[in-house]
Amino acid sequence: MKQFISAHDVKDINAIVEKALLYKADPFKDKTIGVNKRIGCLFLNPSMRTRLSTQIAAQNLGMEAIVFNVGSEGWSLEFEEGAIMNGSTVEHVKDAAPIMGNYFDILAIRTFPTLKSREEDYSEQYIQQFIKYAGIPIVSLESATLHPLQSLTDVITIKETFRETRRPKIVLTWAPHVKPLPQCVANSFAQWINAWGEAEFVITHPNGYELAEQFTNGANIVHDQNEALKEADYIYVKNWSAYQDYGQVLSTDPSWMLTNDKLKLTNNAKVMHCLPVRRNVELSDEILDGPNSIITREASNRVWAAQAVLNEILRSN
Amino acid sequence: MKQFISAHDVKDINAIVEKALLYKADPFKDKTIGVNKRIGCLFLNPSMRTRLSTQIAAQNLGMEAIVFNVGSEGWSLEFEEGAIMNGSTVEHVKDAAPIMGNYFDILAIRTFPTLKSREEDYSEQYIQQFIKYAGIPIVSLESATLHPLQSLTDVITIKETFRETRRPKIVLTWAPHVKPLPQCVANSFAQWINAWGEAEFVITHPNGYELAEQFTNGANIVHDQNEALKEADYIYVKNWSAYQDYGQVLSTDPSWMLTNDKLKLTNNAKVMHCLPVRRNVELSDEILDGPNSIITREASNRVWAAQAVLNEILRSN
Amino acid sequence: MKQFISAHDVKDINAIVEKALLYKADPFKDKTIGVNKRIGCLFLNPSMRTRLSTQIAAQNLGMEAIVFNVGSEGWSLEFEEGAIMNGSTVEHVKDAAPIMGNYFDILAIRTFPTLKSREEDYSEQYIQQFIKYAGIPIVSLESATLHPLQSLTDVITIKETFRETRRPKIVLTWAPHVKPLPQCVANSFAQWINAWGEAEFVITHPNGYELAEQFTNGANIVHDQNEALKEADYIYVKNWSAYQDYGQVLSTDPSWMLTNDKLKLTNNAKVMHCLPVRRNVELSDEILDGPNSIITREASNRVWAAQAVLNEILRSN
Structure with a gap:
């Protein structure tokens, strides 16, 4: 699987369900598969279950999980192409994402919709730009229109x-x-x-x-x-x-x-x-x-x- | 020990003091006892020493520690039985705690008193509800009336x-x-x-x-x-x-x-x-x-x- | 190296550059050197690349990295000698730093200048007081006047x-x-x-x-x-x-x-x-x-x- 953004990224839903239930029966059975691999979990919005379960899942596979609260720990990102950045956004996703792509093996992202512009939200521009610029597999921790996990x-x-x-x-x-x-x-x-x-x-x-x-x-x-x-x-x-x-x-x-x-x-x-x-x-x-x-x-x-x-x-x- | 909320949870104070001093002499002597075990540290209020020392203690025992700042990283919890939740609280402890109980092996919680209602604070309703609903051992990282660590x-x-x-x-x-x-x-x-x-x-x-x-x-x-x-x-x-x-x-x-x-x-x-x-x-x-x-x-x-x-x-x- | 605050802390810049490039070629070649060692990363200000890269670097060496957001997760520090602390600062660096020094093997700190008093900023009082009182090696994650990493x-x-x-x-x-x-x-x-x-x-x-x-x-x-x-x-x-x-x-x-x-x-x-x-x-x-x-x-x-x-x-x- 190259990314996990929607149901369309899964070839066989029954097979991945089966895999999940095997982990439930034996959480540490693949404990070395993720050794020396790292997942970055970027939260542009609050999260509890998604935040905790993703960290736990990564650790169960031997991966390091690093959590980053965009905004409170860092700064606001710009997503507009060609923006003249003289306002409140501090960094463009075009600059931030490729670096995340070099720091991590997988990048997981939570980003809520604005609920103001349907066109903008349903274009999924935030997560799509991470996909475009990060160069590594992206996992949705809930995006503007979907919550596949x-x-x-x-x-x-x-x-x-x-x-x-x-x-x-x-x-x-x-x-x-x-x-x-x-x-x-x-x-x-x-x-x-x-x-x-x-x-x-x-x-x-x-x-x-x-x-x-x-x-x-x-x-x-x-x-x-x-x-x-x-x-x-x-x-x-x-x-x-x-x-x-x-x-x-x-x-x-x-x-x-x-x-x-x-x-x-x-x-x-x-x-x-x-x-x-x-x-x-x-x-x-x-x-x-x-x-x-x-x-x-x-x-x-x-x-x-x-x-x-x-x-x-x-x-x- | 099934929980650590007050002095009454400790059978022999001198024995646990002795154990602590043995760890001071040799921090990593039990480094594998906590392997594949996980502690969730929930902070409803700020903390420095308690936060850091609990993470370090867990790591010294080989446990994974996951920190979650309730409120800033997630959302406000409701503690009132039967509440009609049409206000600012987003999730009831009755719903949140059992999930924490499934995610973690130990749950550590910091929650301050309101200092407004003595009856409410001294009932320790916050930590008591986590005890009641989480189903796993609870460690107080300071509660409304006590700070046992x-x-x-x-x-x-x-x-x-x-x-x-x-x-x-x-x-x-x-x-x-x-x-x-x-x-x-x-x-x-x-x-x-x-x-x-x-x-x-x-x-x-x-x-x-x-x-x-x-x-x-x-x-x-x-x-x-x-x-x-x-x-x-x-x-x-x-x-x-x-x-x-x-x-x-x-x-x-x-x-x-x-x-x-x-x-x-x-x-x-x-x-x-x-x-x-x-x-x-x-x-x-x-x-x-x-x-x-x-x-x-x-x-x-x-x-x-x-x-x-x-x-x-x-x-x- | 006893600390990393400025270029003067490095004896041979070409040698440390060479070392870094060797890590780039083989990130996990020293994966056990930091086992049972711990770095505390204190952020008095926001950070993205510095925050993430320092955690990753520590993990690559087998160290545990613990991040602490001073202010949002804890409280404001006082840096003034002899201060009568009846205002908004809650803890003096003289009291906080030695404890960090006991909790960690290395302490990394980010602290921005005020941009109000040049004398104060250029005295680097914040990071200098951590150096003075922590008693362990200090790494600058950007200080008032320098950003050596x-x-x-x-x-x-x-x-x-x-x-x-x-x-x-x-x-x-x-x-x-x-x-x-x-x-x-x-x-x-x-x-x-x-x-x-x-x-x-x-x-x-x-x-x-x-x-x-x-x-x-x-x-x-x-x-x-x-x-x-x-x-x-x-x-x-x-x-x-x-x-x-x-x-x-x-x-x-x-x-x-x-x-x-x-x-x-x-x-x-x-x-x-x-x-x-x-x-x-x-x-x-x-x-x-x-x-x-x-x-x-x-x-x-x-x-x-x-x-x-x-x-x-x-x-x-």
């Missing part, structure tokens, strides 16, 4: 917990939130479930919250949440801001919060969320503290997803 | 430097400061010296600065500093804000600053402080730069205290 | 790329910038090129931007940039604020920006810059993206400079 984890968690031979019904449902959030996790989940192709996949959200078709194509989109949840095996709960009316909060309708009453409509569905979750806004306490939540397992699987990805990249170089 | 270090330093067979006289004295500080270090020192039980222990402070009796019981409390200092072998200097009139600064009386004149009252006492110290406010330059100060030794011993504690926890798991 | 890197890069037997002509040219910057990099480059002694060395800048003679003595100072650039083999581009009219921006004259037109005056000169660079303010895009720029190579060499310095210090202890 999360989505790989989600597929791992579904495959790990689904014990039947039939295809599971998976429902991605929008949930209320107090702030405008990126579409990344929802986009990425849709992209991966579609690419995986082994589920019945339904997306439900209020009118106006349609996601970009490049990611949802293949899913069944239903605007009645109750209808969508029927017979679901997995419910993936997530807020996102509008894609059409870009970055806007169009609804905070509390009836979209997932509760035990709604669970009754499902096939005793397992409930997933990428975290952090706003309790009693997106999901009720009763669900998060109840038997259907597999959220801790899901977040814990982040380590094995990252470890499988880093292994694939190390083996290709 | 500091106090273990203090006992180590006293045992290391006291050469006589009699019981030392140890005086904990309040000192002026410009800001309201937690009671943690004073509470904790009192708790440990009482639990250790091998000293004559006196506490001195202005009226109104009485500490919680659950920690001071067993100590002789004297309000005349000069009287208290007589024949002291060790003086532990520390500011704290009021416990009764909770979190208030009742006095900044400079006559409570420790000076060489006051040292003359003592048995050539050694002077201790947990640092950071406000020079010429809590303690005069002449003492800090003079022969009676053992403050550098004390702070340096932080490594061996942490290493002994981590070893005890690793051995119990 | 950068300058060593610069000499490495010149020696690595100059293929002729004659002495190269090296021109240090001032460039415009939007903010007042330290004189460190320019001072240090001048000091090292003069100490190295194997080049024809010219400095060019607008009137009023004269650097301190203690560093420039030996260089030819020319105020006409075009005149200075004639037949240059290397151009080192850097902004600095005024030394005489201390810390002031006296000119932002865009005609001092280096462009391809100016390159035509030179002997097809290679262009250097310490980074971060303000594109199209200090240097035009055409140069930075063109064949004469050796800036990526230069920044990448930072690792080998740091590794050679750490090796010299480890061997002396």
Whole structure:
């Protein structure tokens, strides 16, 4: 694997899921593969699970992980081609990235969308410029429109917990939130479930919250949440801001919060969320503290997803 | 040892002191005990010595240490049961802690008191919720009311430097400061010296600065500093804000600053402080730069205290 | 080597350059020399290349590197002798430094000048007090007036790329910038090129931007940039604020920006810059993206400079 930016970078999703589950069973089985290799983890935005799980995954493979908080530990980067840099940005990605490429063997980057310009965010200019200029494999720790390490984890968690031979019904449902959030996790989940192709996949959200078709194509989109949840095996709960009316909060309708009453409509569905979750806004306490939540397992699987990805990249170089 | 939150978690104080001094003599003697083990160090508040010494102690045992600055690198945690999270907190400890418990073998946490609600601070709800939800051993890097790694270090330093067979006289004295500080270090020192039980222990402070009796019981409390200092072998200097009139600064009386004149009252006492110290406010330059100060030794011993504690926890798991 | 603060700490510049180039050819050849040794990297100011390259260099030698962001992760230090610390500084360097000296084998420090008091900045009181009180070897990661790891890197890069037997002509040219910057990099480059002694060395800048003679003595100072650039083999581009009219921006004259037109005056000169660079303010895009720029190579060499310095210090202890 040359990079890990989206589902399209993975040839065989089932194979990488299998690899991740082998690491879960035996975390240190490839402990020397990364010796004398180094991953740089650049955070342009906050991170907890992604930050920690990536460091742990690298260490499990014998790699050194070096974390750098762009902005607080260093300075603001410029991404505009031809910019006359007399403002607040201090260094151009064209100058910074090639040096990272010489310092590290793999470069992992987190960068959020602005939620102001859809065109700019969906061009993925930040991570694309790192890819263009760094000259080494780039791993997305969440970019403007996608969060592939999360989505790989989600597929791992579904495959790990689904014990039947039939295809599971998976429902991605929008949930209320107090702030405008990126579409990344929802986009990425849709992209991966579609690419995986082994589920019945339904997306439900209020009118106006349609996601970009490049990611949802293949899913069944239903605007009645109750209808969508029927017979679901997995419910993936997530807020996102509008894609059409870009970055806007169009609804905070509390009836979209997932509760035990709604669970009754499902096939005793397992409930997933990428975290952090706003309790009693997106999901009720009763669900998060109840038997259907597999959220801790899901977040814990982040380590094995990252470890499988880093292994694939190390083996290709 | 299953956790390290207070003196009550230690069965035999003299034994753990002995273990720490063995590490001081030979830091790398247990260098493989922590291989493939990982400690997460979560800082909800600033830290210098605790941060550095804990990382060093872990490394000396062959463990990986991963540091995470909650807030600046991640986001604010919610600790309220049943909270409707539509405000500024982004993630509930109930969701975050179990994941930390899966990522790490030991979780070390620093969290300061609010100094606003005594009931809340003294319930130790922050660290108690990590204990409740993380499912792995928790080490306090200073909590709302106690600082056990500091106090273990203090006992180590006293045992290391006291050469006589009699019981030392140890005086904990309040000192002026410009800001309201937690009671943690004073509470904790009192708790440990009482639990250790091998000293004559006196506490001195202005009226109104009485500490919680659950920690001071067993100590002789004297309000005349000069009287208290007589024949002291060790003086532990520390500011704290009021416990009764909770979190208030009742006095900044400079006559409570420790000076060489006051040292003359003592048995050539050694002077201790947990640092950071406000020079010429809590303690005069002449003492800090003079022969009676053992403050550098004390702070340096932080490594061996942490290493002994981590070893005890690793051995119990 | 007992410390690395300026060119004067190096006995034989060519020998240490040679050592660095050997590390570039074989980064892990001394991988066990630093085992059980630890370097503390204290950042009082932001840093990217210096931060990353120093960690990498230490790891390449088998050392543990621990990074500490003074201020954001800890608290503000006091440097004034005899200060009554009732203000915003929380800990005196006299108390903090000796503990660092016990925690670490080498202490590396970044501290910027105030650009307010020339006397204070040029006394280098911050780093000098760490030297005085830490009791272990100190490595400058850029101090108030010098940046020796950068300058060593610069000499490495010149020696690595100059293929002729004659002495190269090296021109240090001032460039415009939007903010007042330290004189460190320019001072240090001048000091090292003069100490190295194997080049024809010219400095060019607008009137009023004269650097301190203690560093420039030996260089030819020319105020006409075009005149200075004639037949240059290397151009080192850097902004600095005024030394005489201390810390002031006296000119932002865009005609001092280096462009391809100016390159035509030179002997097809290679262009250097310490980074971060303000594109199209200090240097035009055409140069930075063109064949004469050796800036990526230069920044990448930072690792080998740091590794050679750490090796010299480890061997002396």
